[in-house]
Amino acid sequence: MNRLGFMFYQLRRNPLSIIGITLILAFILTAALAPVIAPPPEGHRDAYQIPRSGFSPTPTPPSSEHPFGTTEGQYDILYGVIWGTRSAFRVGVLVVGSVLVIGIILGSVAGYFGGLVDEVIMRVTDVFMAFPALILAMAITVALGPSLNSVTLALIAVSWPSYTRLIRGDILAVREEDYVEAARGVGSSHFRIIVWHILPNSIYPTLVMASLDIGAVVLSAAALSFLGLGAPEGYADWGQMIGYARNWIVGPPGDPMAYWYAVVIPGLFILFFVLGWNLLGDAFRDILDPRLGKR
């Protein structure tokens, strides 16, 4: 408990981590209050489907009716980015959560038992890591049919190996400790040793760092959506909204920046979301890395 208190003390001292926490809280609020900030119009069936006013491809600039303007296909940008926050959290939390569960199970089995099991698991991670992650994720998404769920599954499939390796390393570091030896001596089962003695003493730093990877996961998901492999047409999703703006980077002659809002606004949402997690991650890295010395 004392260690935890010290951690929070250090977090509070670091202005960058304060900015990070503020950003993340702001996004959590945005996601929670989405129906209040951007209420779905009357009789709208699926709240995640962005309402559109017309079918003209040309984006229209911000107005009182559409505070952030509309993007290609007259989708309201404000509505899209607000509800897109929910999509982002869903993908991020689901992927990181599942990957951690897989990583903890496979990593502790490999690290604790060693030998053939270890060898097999590690070689499988080798194969996955030799594969270009984005292309594998793209292929899996296409194979499962483009949707946000496919993106989630694809990202789980490409990111579990590195977590498994990290956790295996953590386990290896404490496997020969005296308290593990003692637990073995009094006849504890393997399961009990792993769950009660090894995991609590080894994986917290990795767990903390991994949960902050939500930002990175959302970044990859946005890239897939941007390429047209993620959310279905008109679904509130940041990557897709940038995808809509792709044909409108350069405005008509004489006004080259005419459609800036369609490109810039959804991108800023992704940037700030990822930035929040990374700022917090950076602060934690310094705190959790004892080699950097007490400050």
Next chain:
Amino acid sequence: MELRAYIVRRLLLLIPVLFGVTLLIFAVLQFFSPVERATLYVRSPQQYSQLPEIIEKYGLNDPVWVQYGTWMNQIFHGNFGWSRVVSLPVGKALLKFLPATLELAIFATPMIILGGIFLGSKAAAHKDRAFDHATRVGAIIGWSLPTFWLGLVLLMIFYGFFSGLLPPERLSTEMNLLVHSDQFTRYTNINVIDSILNGNGRVLVDSLRHLVLPVITLTVVSLAFIMRLMRSSMLEALSKGYILTARAKGLDENTVVNKHARRNALIPVLTVSGYIFAGLVNGVVITETIFNFKGLGWWAAKSAVNLDIAAILAFALFNGILFVLTNLVVDLLYARIDPRIRLGAQTT
């Protein structure tokens, strides 16, 4: 020195990894219908009309393991299939798109590695001072930027606002015609090198203008990553006893930082070069797509979106080979940087 034996052993390790990669692709393939998979065996446009015969001939309705055997057999006979999206046999397509990607890599890689190491160690040497804070904020923002969005915004400014200053694609239409005419010999298909060999200044300037934005887009994220890593490992090295000794015996600060600390700090950076390589491949795919820079990444992305399985497979195998070779080079570098590490000793 058993260097050669070591390299041979490491290259032999390629085989199981590549074998695994084919298994993985094959597993993904099982999601597709026999008709879709039949395109893997097509080698010319004419064969497209004979898909039912191909399904029959290669037994695509057979049990999975039989199919895997036939499939591997085809690959051993050099039949990687036909890339639909570019209407070329896969081997030819690979050779066609490789130079563009190499051209990007030639400029981006040194910037990423040397820039990252230089900025990172400078930040560590100036810990908690302005330079350190500036690079820290810069790195975190760079690390958080969506690559594809950065590319679009750069295009918006330098192609839109500054009307065509730094355009997308590899060459302007005019220069493209010139390059493909008789007056220009294409030695390597890497435009920058070819234009120098041909002594053609206009093509050189044009290709460089097309390279600036993609190279920046590709560099930012990886540079930020290496820089942060270099900073923390440099900080660790600087706190070691031998640094104190070096300073105590009166060595000047530059020698201490550049020789004693940096060499030791490089090792953790090398360790993650596998990750850096993987990140670069992702970056290449996205960058080339944004800038319509027709290289391997552009081809792979287009193939993945259009279900061009033969092309995805080739790209994955090619990437797997590169990945293993990169790791081999890194391990050889290890031994150069740190004389204590002996090759071949079991480290995993």
